[in-house]
Amino acid sequence: MLTKKAKYGLQAILLLAKDYGKGPITIADLAQREGIPKKFLESILLALKNRNILYSLKGKGGGYVLARPPNEISMGEIVRHLDGPLAPVPCVSKTAYRRCEECEDERTCGIRLVMKRVRDSIADILDGTSLEDVLNMIDEARHEIQNRF
Amino acid sequence: MLTKKAKYGLQAILLLAKDYGKGPITIADLAQREGIPKKFLESILLALKNRNILYSLKGKGGGYVLARPPNEISMGEIVRHLDGPLAPVPCVSKTAYRRCEECEDERTCGIRLVMKRVRDSIADILDGTSLEDVLNMIDEARHEIQNRF
DNA sequence: ATATACTCTATATATTTAGTAGGCTATATA
DNA sequence: TATATAGCCTACTAAATATATAGAGTATAT
Numbered sequence: 253m254l255t256k257k258a259k260y261g262l263q264a265i266l267l268l269a270k271d272y273g274k275g276p277i278t279i280a281d282l283a284q285r286e287g288i289p290k291k292f293l294e295s296i297l298l299a300l301k302n303r304n305i306l307y308s309l310k311g312k313g314g315g316y317v318l319a320r321p322p323n324e325i326s327m328g329e330i331v332r333h334l335d336g337p338l339a340p341v342p343c344v345s346k347t348a349y350r351r352c353e354e355c356e357d358e359r360t361c362g363i364r365l366v367m368k369r370v371r372d373s374i375a376d377i378l379d380g381t382s383l384e385d386v387l388n389m390i391d392e393a394r395h396e397i398q399n400r401f
Numbered sequence: 402m403l404t405k406k407a408k409y410g411l412q413a414i415l416l417l418a419k420d421y422g423k424g425p426i427t428i429a430d431l432a433q434r435e436g437i438p439k440k441f442l443e444s445i446l447l448a449l450k451n452r453n454i455l456y457s458l459k460g461k462g463g464g465y466v467l468a469r470p471p472n473e474i475s476m477g478e479i480v481r482h483l484d485g486p487l488a489p490v491p492c493v494s495k496t497a498y499r500r501c502e503e504c505e506d507e508r509t510c511g512i513r514l515v516m517k518r519v520r521d522s523i524a525d526i527l528d529g530t531s532l533e534d535v536l537n538m539i540d541e542a543r544h545e546i547q548n549r550f
Numbered sequence: 551a552t553a554t555a556c557t558c559t560a561t562a563t564a565t566t567t568a569g570t571a572g573g574c575t576a577t578a579t580a
Numbered sequence: 581t582a583t584a585t586a587g588c589c590t591a592c593t594a595a596a597t598a599t600a601t602a603g604a605g606t607a608t609a610t
Binding site: 253254259262263266286287327336337339340341354359360361362363365366367369370373374377378381386387389390393394397 | 402403408411412415435436476485486488489490503508509510511512514515516518519522523526527530535536538539542543546
Binding site for chain 1: 607610
């Protein structure tokens with residue numbers, strides 16, 4: 253399950269992606285528009301900045317902007333940085349592998365064999381979907397709704 | 402991330418699947434063989450019994466058995482019952498749908514559009530993999546290791 | 551100078567996870 | 581029918597994680 257942290261982070265970053273190239277947006281503005289506690293969002297955006305997903309400008313007229321264009325930032329990178337590894341068990345994680353202590357032979361662990369498929373599938377989707385892709389998906393969904401009437 | 406609860410449950414249930422048809426296995430036996438705290442496993446197996454995944458026999462010679470043959474129990478059913486919905490956000494869950502309060506229009510929410518794909522993919526894998534399938538995967542993995550030498 | 555806006559450290563609260571303790575109930579079998 | 585076996589049920593607790601909040605500090609545009 254996505255935590256609020258990741259969800260808030262994604263909400264804010266999608267606003268930044270939508271207005272990419274139009275200058276910085278303040279934390280206060282993002283927080284208000286999405287109904288996110290300001291102080292909480294502050295710490296989330298800071299984390300994303302440290303990962304070089306966002307860039308910030310201080311002082312008047314300042315705020316946050318994407319550090320890279322929307323097609324160069326994937327959903328996977330964001331979720332991983334805010335919620336940790338995508339893998340359901342650490343022993344199938346590629347970015348944060350950790351052995352299960354008790355596991356006698358990892359290669360023949362049934363749970364691992366299944367969860368590896370799950371991890372690969374999640375990673376394929378999230379790493380294969382950029383912010384630009386998401387914006388396009390939203391547009392498509394909007395058009396579909398229009399065309400129904 | 403899978404909780405220990407789900408992991409322990411899966412470990413125990415895979416032992417039961419392997420010896421399906423050979424009579425009941427006690428909690429104490431399962432706990433010892435997998436290094437699981439006995440009392441914790443007790444509550445896990447009870448939950449699986451209430452879901453009609455396991456069946457139990459009391460008294461001497463008693464213990465737990467699968468309530469159905471291994472090909473009729475899916476990984477998805479087990480994980481859902483122990484850890485809750487597979488969906489990363491409640492608004493894309495089929496078994497436990499819940500609306501996001503703040504969300505203005507669910508149909509055009511970017512996070513939802515992406516997470517729906519993730520949910521469907523996880524559900525396809527876990528609901529499409531039975532305990533029998535897992536046992537077969539383990540066997541295949543064993544043979545692969547053999548054939549390397 | 552001054553207001554704006556991000557940065558950093560510390561703290562608080564709620565919820566979930568991961569257990570533990572102990573008595574109760576049903577059953578096989580001697 | 582006594583007894584040991586083995587699951588059932590209720591309650592409690594400790595630790596970790598999630599979800600924030602407070603307040604002082606720092607950089608910057610005007």
